Amino acid sequence: MSETYAIRYADLGKIEQNLGRIREDLSAVHGNLSIVSENVKEAYAKIEFLSSEFQDFVQAQNRKNNLQIAHTELIRVRQELEKKYGHYDIVRRTTTGILQATDLSIVKKSTVSNASEKIMISTPGYWLAPCLVALSAWINNQPALTEKALQEGMRRNNEKTTLLFTLICRRAGRMQAALQWTQRYLSSQDPEQLDRNAVIILDAFAGGLLGADSEGIISKEINRWLAYLEDQPGFIEQQTAQWSEAINLKREPINASRYTYLAKFSKTWPILEDVMQGAMLHDKILSHFTSIFNQEESTSSLKKLLDEILKSLVCDFDDEEIPLRKEEELNQLIINFQGDTQRANSVMSAKQSAFATKKDFTQLLTDAAMNTGTSSVPLSTQKFAISLSKNWIYTAYCDITAQNEAKIPYAIEMDIDSFHATTRDGNNEAELIEKFEAHVEMEKHDALEDCTLTGLERFCLFGGIATAGIGLLAFASGHSFWGWVSGLAGLVMLVKHFVKKRNIRSMRQYIESQYAKKLLDGSQIIRAILAEVVDFRQDLAEKNEDSQKVLNFLEQIEPDQYVKKLSTTGRKILVSK
Numbered sequence: 001m002s003e004t005y006a007i008r009y010a011d012l013g014k015i016e017q018n019l020g021r022i023r024e025d026l027s028a029v030h031g032n033l034s035i036v037s038e039n040v041k042e043a044y045a046k047i048e049f050l051s052s053e054f055q056d057f058v059q060a061q062n063r064k065n066n067l068q069i070a071h072t073e074l075i076r077v078r079q080e081l082e083k084k085y086g087h088y089d090i091v092r093r094t095t096t097g098i099l100q101a102t103d104l105s106i107v108k109k110s111t112v113s114n115a116s117e118k119i120m121i122s123t124p125g126y127w128l129a130p131c132l133v134a135l136s137a138w139i140n141n142q143p144a145l146t147e148k149a150l151q152e153g154m155r156r157n158n159e160k161t162t163l164l165f166t167l168i169c170r171r172a173g174r175m176q177a178a179l180q181w182t183q184r185y186l187s188s189q190d191p192e193q194l195d196r197n198a199v200i201i202l203d204a205f206a207g208g209l210l211g212a213d214s215e216g217i218i219s220k221e222i223n224r225w226l227a228y229l230e231d232q233p234g235f236i237e238q239q240t241a242q243w244s245e246a247i248n249l250k251r252e253p254i255n256a257s258r259y260t261y262l263a264k265f266s267k268t269w270p271i272l273e274d275v276m277q278g279a280m281l282h283d284k285i286l287s288h289f290t291s292i293f294n295q296e297e298s299t300s301s302l303k304k305l306l307d308e309i310l311k312s313l314v315c316d317f318d319d320e321e322i323p324l325r326k327e328e329e330l331n332q333l334i335i336n337f338q339g340d341t342q343r344a345n346s347v348m349s350a351k352q353s354a355f356a357t358k359k360d361f362t363q364l365l366t367d368a369a370m371n372t373g374t375s376s377v378p379l380s381t382q383k384f385a386i387s388l389s390k391n392w393i394y395t396a397y398c399d400i401t402a403q404n405e406a407k408i409p410y411a412i413e414m415d416i417d418s419f420h421a422t423t424r425d426g427n428n429e430a431e432l433i434e435k436f437e438a439h440v441e442m443e444k445h446d447a448l449e450d451c452t453l454t455g456l457e458r459f460c461l462f463g464g465i466a467t468a469g470i471g472l473l474a475f476a477s478g479h480s481f482w483g484w485v486s487g488l489a490g491l492v493m494l495v496k497h498f499v500k501k502r503n504i505r506s507m508r509q510y511i512e513s514q515y516a517k518k519l520l521d522g523s524q525i526i527r528a529i530l531a532e533v534v535d536f537r538q539d540l541a542e543k544n545e546d547s548q549k550v551l552n553f554l555e556q557i558e559p560d561q562y563v564k565k566l567s568t569t570g571r572k573i574l575v576s577k
Contacts, residue, residue, distance in 0.1 A: 021514075078328065091126060096310065098116075099307070108423045113137075165181050166206065179217070197313060198361075199367070203378050205218045205384075224363075229361060239395070243395075244399060246402065247281070259272070259532045264414060270408050276543070288370075292386065369382060369393075425537055427534070
């Protein structure tokens, strides 16, 4: 009996020891749970950060790939252009060379003839080749050959041939002949279906290169075109849309580093970003216009100016080149925008009119004014196009400004975890902090409410005492086995109760500390957001003030100011500061 008792006593000692270890393990587990909870939060934060980093990496890699492809495609397209149309350059250079050589009288007429005839043979179908023969025959006083070559040039490309000899005659000082060629060109044009090279006449007219005798004819024709177009249904709406698209093309992404908290914590940020881009547009448009009107125009000689316009005509791409030229332009835009294909396609879409073989007169003016074409537009032409289009620009710009101001949100939202609030001007800091404190306090209260003993865990205290009491009674009545069983069960229940209670106390302390941190961090975020809202509203108001400067600028312009006479100097537009 004593041996049995000794064994049982020894076994119970081990049991008590193991129970102590279990109690320690439970405490450690609880401590680890707190650490795990914190680690899980950190892991989620890291995952979110890594996700953002990965998206940025994917975007950057896509742009890099797009950039590489664009470089490769640009080389391919230019090689194809050179292969198919490179021989056109010989004709273009020879035409300019003959004009310049004739000025100097250093080339034999026979040399000019031979060169022209060889080019005519080597470039079948190209409009400039028979024009070169006609020019050579004209220099050599061969009227029959001149007329025959001219007819062939006009058959291949009537508009370009007419424009070429308008400028050649003006260059040679044959004013009457230049006037006749000008009349011929203008009379054949439909203001709704103008050849894109009609800008050549604008260049020469605005630059004063066609002389005083032609001004009346051209201005009357321009007025006739405009009157016809203005009578067409939906003209004003079309112009507004056309100029709105051209103006909005000047939009650029803003630097969001000034509004980091708004960008991160406000669902309203995409609207704010769009509105700020619209407000920044005022300064960009003003800079675009003033940079044009405040530049001094070229003081080059008449022949040099005419040669520049002639070069733009003969070097302009032909209709069969358009598909390849479109590819070239798109790939160049992708390169310019560092692989951003979306932005490149957007700009390309706005530039499509530059590749149109036919366009109405107002689109011609828009392309010239905003320089959205495929080649540089003379300064005088830009000034004239803007001044002639000022009423349409004014209307479109007012619409853009009104639409942008209408999008300005009255209230700016913010979301900090589960806290949602709004502000109008960032001046309700005390109110929002108070609401945030109440919100955090409510969340903390709910979290603490959940962190309590369950009914079973509370029962373990009284149940454990009762069970241990039963064990004592069993010992007293001589039922030692049941006494030990009941006592052990009661002990386990008591240990479970007190361990859980201690864990609950530790967890509540952890909850208190976490919500205290949340309150501190959240309050700082709210203050930062409100400060950025104040800055944003102020920045927006300052930038919107520039819109009136643009309107004031446009009101000063009159078309007749910017048709240059060769004896006058350019004018400047004063811009209010």
